[in-house]
Amino acid sequence: MNPVMLARPFGQITKTIRFRSKANNSRLADMHSQALPRVTMFTDGAASPNPGPGGYAVILIQNAQRQEITGGFRQTTNNRMELMGAIVGLRALNGKRSAVALHSDSKYVVDMFMGGYAVRWRNSGWCRGKGRAPVRNPDLWAELLVLAEQHDVRMEWVRGHADNAANTRCDELAVQARQVRDLPPDTGYEALAAGTIPLVRSAPSLQSSSASGGAAQLELAWHNTVNPSESIAAAELPLPEGEGWGGGV
Numbered sequence: 001m002n003p004v005m006l007a008r009p010f011g012q013i014t015k016t017i018r019f020r021s022k023a024n025n026s027r028l029a030d031m032h033s034q035a036l037p038r039v040t041m042f043t044d045g046a047a048s049p050n051p052g053p054g055g056y057a058v059i060l061i062q063n064a065q066r067q068e069i070t071g072g073f074r075q076t077t078n079n080r081m082e083l084m085g086a087i088v089g090l091r092a093l094n095g096k097r098s099a100v101a102l103h104s105d106s107k108y109v110v111d112m113f114m115g116g117y118a119v120r121w122r123n124s125g126w127c128r129g130k131g132r133a134p135v136r137n138p139d140l141w142a143e144l145l146v147l148a149e150q151h152d153v154r155m156e157w158v159r160g161h162a163d164n165a166a167n168t169r170c171d172e173l174a175v176q177a178r179q180v181r182d183l184p185p186d187t188g189y190e191a192l193a194a195g196t197i198p199l200v201r202s203a204p205s206l207q208s209s210s211a212s213g214g215a216a217q218l219e220l221a222w223h224n225t226v227n228p229s230e231s232i233a234a235a236e237l238p239l240p241e242g243e244g245w246g247g248g249v
Contacts, residue, residue, distance in 0.1 A: 036099040036152060037062065041089045043104050044160075044170035045081025046178055051189070054081040055177025057170045058089040067092070068169075072177040073186035080189055081174065082106035083140040086155075090147035099152045105160030105167055114155050118145055139188040 040061040047054035055072035069088055073081075086102060086109055093100070104110050112118050118141050121128055126138040135141065158167050 036097060039093065039098045039100045041086075041100055041102045042158075042166040042170050043082070043085030043089050043102060044167065044174045045078060045083070045085045045106070046171065046174040047076055047078040047081055048175075048178065050078045051075060051193075053178045053183060054078065054186070055174040055179070056081045056085040056088060057173030057177060058085050058092065059166050059170055059173075060089060060092060062098075068173060070173045070177040072180055072183045073189070074183040075193070076186040076189045079106070079108050080137055080140060080186065081178075082109050083137060083144060085170070085174070087140060087144050087147060090144070090151065090153070093151065095150055097151055100154070102153060102155045103158045103164075103167065104155060105158050105171075107157055110155045110157040112141075113144070113148070113153075137188070 042059040043057065045054065045056040053072065053074055054076035055070060058069040060067040060069070069092060071084070071088065082104065086104065089102065090100070117128075121135045121138070121141065122145060124132075126135045126141075127133065128135050158164050160167060160171065
C-alpha cells in the first residue's frame with residue numbers, strides 16, 4: 001500500500017473527531033447551565049459628583065421572589081459603584097452555583113466582562129495596552145472575576161433611564177443609598193486618591209444584617225490592602241486620565 005494514501009484520510013478523520021468533541025462539550029455546557037438554578041439580576045451604581053458620595057443597588061429575582069440590596073460609600077466613583085452592584089449581587093448568592101442573567105446599564109462593566117478584557121487584565125498583572133498602563137479599579141475587577149467563576153454569568157446591557165422598570169428602580173435605590181449620612185469609606189478608592197495603588201491581596205468581605213421591611217442589607221467591609229512597604233507610589237506608575245475602558249474611574 002502507498003502510505004501517502006493512508007495518511008490523508010486519517011488526518012481528515014482525526015480533525016472531524018476533534019470538531020465533534022468541541023461541539024459535544026458546548027452542548028454539555030449548555031445542558032449543565034440549564035440544570036442550574038436561574039437568577040435574574042439588575043444592578044446599578046451612582047456617584048454625584050463623580051468622584052463623590054456613591055451608592056449601588058441590586059435587584060435579585062429567583063423563584064418568583066424579589067430581593068433588593070443597597071449600600072454606599074462616602075467618597076467613590078460611578079464606575080466603582082457599577083462594579084460594586086454586580087459584586088454584591090453575586091455575593092448574595094452565597095456561593096450556590098447558579099445561572100445568572102445580570103442586567104446593567106454600564107457598558108464599562110458589561111463590555112469589559114463579556115468581551116474578556118477583564119480576564120486579560122488579570123492575566124497581565126492588571127496592566128493594559130502596549131504601554132502597560134495600570135487598569136483602574138483592579139481590586140473590584142479581581143473580586144468580580146472570582147465571584148463570576150463560581151457561577152454561569154451572562155451580562156446584558158440595558159439602556160439607562162428608559163422604559164425598564166427594574167433598571168429605573170435600581171437607579172432610584174442607588175441614588176437613595178449615596179444620600180445616606182455617615183457612609184463608610186471606599187478604602188480602595190481612597191488609597192488611589194492618596195497617591196498609592198493598593199496591591200490586590202484579599203477580597204472584600206460582606207456582613208449581612210436584617211433590616212426593616214424584610215429587605216436584607218449588606219455592608220461591604222474592605223480589608224486594608226494599603227501598606228507603606230507594599231504600595232507603589234503614583235509617581236512611579238502614573239495613572240491614565242479620563243474616562244475609558246480601564247482608564248476611567
